[in-house]
Amino acid sequence: MIAARAVEKRYGPRRALRPLDLELERGGFLVVTGANGSGKTTLLRLVAGLAAPTGGSLDVAAGRGALGYLGHEPLLYRDLTALENLDLYGRLYRVPERRERAGMLLERYGLWEVRAERVASYSRGMTQRLALCRALLHEPELLVLDEPFTALDADGAELLDRQLAELAGTATVLLTTHDPARVEPLATARLALA
Amino acid sequence: MNYLADVAALARKDLRLELRARDTLPAMLLFVVSTLVVFHFALPTGADEVAAQGLLWVALVFTALLGLARAWAPEREGGALEGLVLAPCDRSAIWLGKSAAVFVFLGLIELVALPAFAVFFSPLQAEAILGVLLANVGICAVGTLLAAMAAASRTRELILPLLFLPLAIPLVVGGVGASVSTDPGRYLMFLGLYDAVFAILCWASFEYVVSE
Amino acid sequence: MSTSSPNSRVPLVSVPALAALSAALVGAGIVLAFWIAPEDADQGISQKIFYFHVPIALSAYACFGWGAWKALRLLWKGGERYDLESYVAIHQGTIFGALTLATGSIWAKASWNHWWVWDSNQLVLFLVLFLFYSAYFMLRFSIEEGPRRANVSAVYALFGVALIPVSFLAIRLAEDFVHPTTFTRDGPQMTGTMFFAFCVCWLAITVLAYTLYRVELLGKRLDANLRELREILTA
Numbered sequence: 001m002i003a004a005r006a007v008e009k010r011y012g013p014r015r016a017l018r019p020l021d022l023e024l025e026r027g028g029f030l031v032v033t034g035a036n037g038s039g040k041t042t043l044l045r046l047v048a049g050l051a052a053p054t055g056g057s058l059d060v061a062a063g064r065g066a067l068g069y070l071g072h073e074p075l076l077y078r079d080l081t082a083l084e085n086l087d088l089y090g091r092l093y094r095v096p097e098r099r100e101r102a103g104m105l106l107e108r109y110g111l112w113e114v115r116a117e118r119v120a121s122y123s124r125g126m127t128q129r130l131a132l133c134r135a136l137l138h139e140p141e142l143l144v145l146d147e148p149f150t151a152l153d154a155d156g157a158e159l160l161d162r163q164l165a166e167l168a169g170t171a172t173v174l175l176t177t178h179d180p181a182r183v184e185p186l187a188t189a190r191l192a193l194a
Numbered sequence: 195m196n197y198l199a200d201v202a203a204l205a206r207k208d209l210r211l212e213l214r215a216r217d218t219l220p221a222m223l224l225f226v227v228s229t230l231v232v233f234h235f236a237l238p239t240g241a242d243e244v245a246a247q248g249l250l251w252v253a254l255v256f257t258a259l260l261g262l263a264r265a266w267a268p269e270r271e272g273g274a275l276e277g278l279v280l281a282p283c284d285r286s287a288i289w290l291g292k293s294a295a296v297f298v299f300l301g302l303i304e305l306v307a308l309p310a311f312a313v314f315f316s317p318l319q320a321e322a323i324l325g326v327l328l329a330n331v332g333i334c335a336v337g338t339l340l341a342a343m344a345a346a347s348r349t350r351e352l353i354l355p356l357l358f359l360p361l362a363i364p365l366v367v368g369g370v371g372a373s374v375s376t377d378p379g380r381y382l383m384f385l386g387l388y389d390a391v392f393a394i395l396c397w398a399s400f401e402y403v404v405s406e
Numbered sequence: 407m408s409t410s411s412p413n414s415r416v417p418l419v420s421v422p423a424l425a426a427l428s429a430a431l432v433g434a435g436i437v438l439a440f441w442i443a444p445e446d447a448d449q450g451i452s453q454k455i456f457y458f459h460v461p462i463a464l465s466a467y468a469c470f471g472w473g474a475w476k477a478l479r480l481l482w483k484g485g486e487r488y489d490l491e492s493y494v495a496i497h498q499g500t501i502f503g504a505l506t507l508a509t510g511s512i513w514a515k516a517s518w519n520h521w522w523v524w525d526s527n528q529l530v531l532f533l534v535l536f537l538f539y540s541a542y543f544m545l546r547f548s549i550e551e552g553p554r555r556a557n558v559s560a561v562y563a564l565f566g567v568a569l570i571p572v573s574f575l576a577i578r579l580a581e582d583f584v585h586p587t588t589f590t591r592d593g594p595q596m597t598g599t600m601f602f603a604f605c606v607c608w609l610a611i612t613v614l615a616y617t618l619y620r621v622e623l624l625g626k627r628l629d630a631n632l633r634e635l636r637e638i639l640t641a
Contacts, residue, residue, distance in 0.1 A: 010552075010634075011550065011551055011552035011553075012550075012551030012552055012630075012633070013551075013630070013633035013634045013636070013637040014551075014637060015637060015638075048280065049280070050276060050279065050280065050406065051406040051553070052405075052406060052484075052553060054486070054553075063282065064280060064281065064282040065281075065282035067280070069280055071273070071276070073272060073273025073276070074272055074273065075272065075273050075274055075276055075277030075280075076272045076273075076274060076277070077207070077211065077268055077269075077271075077272055077274050078268070078271050078272045079211050079214055079215055079268060080207070080210070080211065084207075084210070088203060088204075088207055089277065089281065091199070091200070091203045092200060092203070092278070092281040092282070092283045093281055093282060094196070094282070118214075119272070134277070244583070336565075339561075343545065343558050343561070343562065344545075346549055346554055346558055347545060347548040347549050347558075348548040348549070348550075349544070349548040353541070353544055353545060353548060356540075356541040356544055356545075357541050357545060357562075359537070360534055360535075360537045360538035360541065360569070361538070361565065361569060363534055363573065363576060364569075364572050364573055364575070364576035367576040367577070367579055367580045368576065368579070370583065371579055371580070371582060371583060374583050375582050375583055377582075380579065381579060384575060384576065384579055387572070387575075388572055391568055391572060392565075392568065392572075395564065395565060395568055399481070399561045399564060402481050402557040402558075402560065402561050403557065403558055403561055405553075405554075405557060406552065406553045406554050406557075
């Protein structure tokens with residue numbers, strides 16, 4: 001699913017990611033750890049296609065429509081409601097029966113009650129849960145999650161645990177975390193960035 | 195068809211956001227009317243109608259700048275622009291949807307500004323109004339792209355006028371010409387040419403403005 | 407001194423050779439323009455400025471075009487070197503543009519006793535372009551270094567060359583209703599010697615522009631390599 005050879009990323013003279021080799025097979029679950037500034041976020045952005053590598057090669061077998069990304073920002077419109085946000089993304093990702101799917105996800109992540117309220121009124125944990133819904137909306141083959149547990153509250157974290165357990169084996173997952181023990185049972189590969 | 199549906203969905207999103215927040219449109223409205231009043235005092239008595247026509251265009255360009263400065267604000271706040279870039283839709287659809295929304299906003303403002311101008315100064319001919327419409331296309335197309343560039347910069351609101359004004363000069367020439375010249379057709383055609391050239395350029399190059 | 411890196415090709419003509427060539431040509435041009443070519447019957451000594459003003463203007467256009475071409479290559483194929491080459495070309499173009507405005511202003515003052523004349527379409531066009539490309543630098547240096555900056559600069563450079571003909575048309579059309587004080591400003595009628603002097607000056611300024619471009623590019627590449635080295639060593 002992902003094959004990288006000596007992939008690196010520089011911003012002018014600043015090295016954001018040192019040359020790296022990486023392979024992740026379909027259905028694999030890769031956990032990336034490392035100190036702040038070691039390039040975890042950069043690596044995930046490269047895989048998601050938000051940035052292009054400045055050196056080496058990177059092949060990702062999932063196109064934009066098959067990739068779900070959760071970053072540090074929720075990638076949502078603060079003045080739209082949860083339903084409106086998911087409806088827009090559902091439209092852009094050509095999700096079949098997007099209203100039903102959005103409703104199902106919102107219910108699952110405990111956001112059904114607040115579905116018609118603006119995202120600006122949500123707590124941080126709720127926003128992160130909605131961002132997760134956004135990433136899962138189109139049933140992606142490849143999930144790229146950048147420290148997904150950080151902004152989640154305890155309930156949300158439990159929901160994510162369950163979701164990841166469900167997805168392991170069917171979807172390919174690439175995630176970074178400061179707490180690798182949490183996802184250890186699901187991991188098929190581990191990478192520690194210096 | 196998917197492309198146009200994407201554009202429509204994106205434009206609708208912007209209209210909905212403005213309807214909800216109601217911050218940009220009222221500001222633009224107040225700005226353009228205030229500007230026209232300032233112009234009344236800025237024109238010495240005996241200044242001809244033609245000078246006033248020129249000032250209309252100044253008012254329109256600066257009012258558009260006011261609106262454009264906020265055009266990408268919703269995308270900036272939650273990082274939604276990256277969300278749009280990640281989606282499988284064509285990146286140029288993002289630009290087109292946003293431009294369409296800005297066009298609607300500008301049009302709504304002009305529905306008030308043009309009659310106000312006619313009342314304060316002098317009535318507008320049909321060619322002048324057509325010129326305004328054609329220039330709107332150019333302003334929205336180019337302005338939306340430049341606003342996206344400015345959003346990537348550290349100095350955001352400061353730099354947008356610097357980027358926009360040189361590119362707006364031909365539009366002002368076309369617009370004023372359509373209003374005052376004895377042969378407005380030439381100027382209207384020129385505005386059409388500007389729109390065609392720059393709209394195509396914007397459409398083709400937006401992808402690169404938002405990609406890394 | 408070579409700065410061979412994956413980002414540069416080995417050039418055909420070395421910089422010192424270019425510098426010598428441009429010095430020689432500019433010297434020849436000055437001699438031809440001021441001593442050998444005859445004085446213009448109408449405008450007298452002030453016409454001599456023309457030998458430099460027009461080539462400088464043409465070189466500015468060439469630099470902007472070159473910068474846009476490199477920008478297109480960057481967007482089309484990618485390759486960091488194109489970003490630097492595009493930037494340096496536009497930088498040179500802006501400098502030559504400023505010189506065009508300066509020499510044009512001197513000419514206007516010498517010929518018609520005004521520091522600025524709106525009826526010279528050429529000069530007005532350069533004023534608009536100068537504003538446009540000045541904004542280029544403000545834009546470029548307010549974005550962090552990286553592919554975003556390169557892409558945005560490249561798109562802006564392309565807008566520049568689209569603006570040149572459109573602006574020119576606009577200024578022509580504006581003559582209709584922006585009535586400047588009319589001065590006769592027909593191009594000088596050139597005799598054979600004058601034409602030869604003009605051509606030498608044109609060649610000289612063009613070679614000078616290219617030399618300056620190469621010199622600046624060399625310096626900037628060296629600077630970039632040094633910063634990269636420093637980054638690697640301190641990491």
